[in-house]
Amino acid sequence: MQISGAQMVCEALIAEGVKTVFGYPGGAIMNVYDAIYKQDGFEHILNRHEQASVHAADGYARATGEVGVAMVTSGPGFTNAVTGLATAYMDSIPLVVISGQVPLSLIGTDGFQEIDAVGISRPCTKHNYLVSAIEDLPRILKEAFHIARSGRPGPVLVDIPKDITAEIGKFVYPTEVSIPTYKPNYKGNNRQIKKATDAIKKAKKPLLYIGGGAVLSGASTLIRELAELAQIPAVETLMARGVMGAKNPLLLGMLGMHGNYASNMAMSETDLVISLGARFDDRVTGKLSEFAKYAEIIHIDIDPANIGKLVDVDYPIVGDILKVLEKFIVELQDVNTDNYHAWREILNRYDNLHPQSFEDSDDVLKPQWVIERVGELIGEDAIITSDVGQHQMWAAQHYPFDRPRQWINSGGLGTMGFGFPAALGAKKGCPEKIVINITGDGSILMNMQELVTASEYKIPVINIILNNHFLGMVRQWQTFFYDKRYSETDLSYQPNFKALAESCGGIGYDVTTKEEFDAALKDAIAKDQVCFMNVAVNRFENVLPMVPAGGALYNMLLEHKDQ
């Protein structure tokens, strides 16, 4: 088949089963947009900013497990997309981003809207390509999807010069990929697995430490099975919320800087950490030398570079959690669950001592109440996205996540402005779910132009703005560690969120009481239209517990009484 490079891009996307592409056209990518106009194999969503396109593709990928696809033009189109790429890279999300580039003959001449896209994106993509000949294009597109979704997933950029999208060439989409230098290891070494499971049988205080890799691997069911079989308690990282299920009696909660007391104490006292797709991030470990000080460590990860990066590992296992845990479960059939009985008792006592809680108020809405209320009213039927800050932590702490891929947030990069466009992507991927973005009055403004996108395409996403008129998390640090010098964190000057939503074709609600909140949420679900729910919450509420940065996990601030 002789077709243009632009048509090849469309044909490849269709062959990969892509249903939705998020993007924004411009000079260097126009040929591809012309081909998009003429095809009906996939839908294109026109976001109002390239960053939002990549976040939307990212949200789509996180909600569905499929590769998300975004398309941008050269120069500023691409640089706007970089934050999206970096966000996906840090959380290992499979994306293919296609960018236009100036024609080959202009590369290196500082041409109009020219920027070295592969150079800029090298540290924030799993791999990237500058296509230099039309003959390479089908293979590169095939490889891009393969690399994005295999091994440890991640974003792949394909940068295509404008003359190549115009050129006619022979198109045969490869059925298989052959990259001799890229062969991820899924299986896991049997001898190491045997050693690790023997260590579990000998341990007195084992602990499952579950990370985002568990979501990516689709290992939730197996992990629950393993925990149940061996009666081993579990903690989840921010990225793993939902893997065990909120109702699971073996789940202690989230660990780390804003983890609950029992989780952080469990990690501090365990004698065997069983790490499942977690990467010992500094927000999880606190002071490294005090982290899991008394424990041996089993580390299962598909990326060998994660193993031994920050902590010494006693039982390293490179492989897919799914494949490795199948063998764990076989090996652990004869495990004596009584061994861990005393350990579970201790942890239950810790949990009773300082449960994850907050002090509700009759005078002012508490953000934690709002989140728990959404959980009560919608629960499993919702996909919750979030931005970055206090609201994100409260959502992670208080929402009853029941399944993986229900909780979508930017954990690694911590990108404000992620939540709303990611919610659009999640809703496109899972239209049957109610998609709620829990956000703050700071974050929401960073991609508020997506109100227009959501209205135009009728993507009914509910934005719950926990409005404390502060850049709350930074304000909290200023309260705790900077002697209350609130430098540039007071957001009292703000738009009329209700009117803002309405001006873009959405619905706005102003909420100040519990009754108003219930009414607004019910109305928003019924209306099936994008909305901003401006919820006035307690200004000086803090996220607790908190492990101060660099401190040991067991040294948590449990309360802060000073306003």
Next chain:
Amino acid sequence: MQTVRRVISVIVMNESSVLARVTALFAGRGYNIESLTVAPIPNSELSNITIVTNGSHRVIEQITKQLNKLIPTLKVIEHEEMVEKEMVLVKFPIEANLSDIQALCEAYNGGIVNVGIDMVITMVADEPIRIRHFIEATQRFNPCEIVRGGVVAMER
């Protein structure tokens, strides 16, 4: 933590920007490059990148793992038992006796490779430590230019 010196060979697909991927990795993650040599491997689509680096054992382990992670990387060899050689070119003004310079170069397995009207160029290929010694020894002949080649290594 104790710092160790390591010679690492990276076998990569000989494709555009592969060297940039390797060096950007070192720069981005704060690893040190002491020397770097690159050349295609004959009769193949591969290149050999030899890097001399130093760092703690944890850092060295991360370097090899991160290099392995690059998509165009076929193999990373962290050398232990190896033959290691480096080349150096040194230019001298013809002031001293040429035979003295010749004798010095021969002591380090090298020799005079070019003689001009008022200068002479010598070449020595030897182990990196011996290259250092050679350069020290040349000082009494007032070398006017020294170009070191970087290490190449081969596992024994």
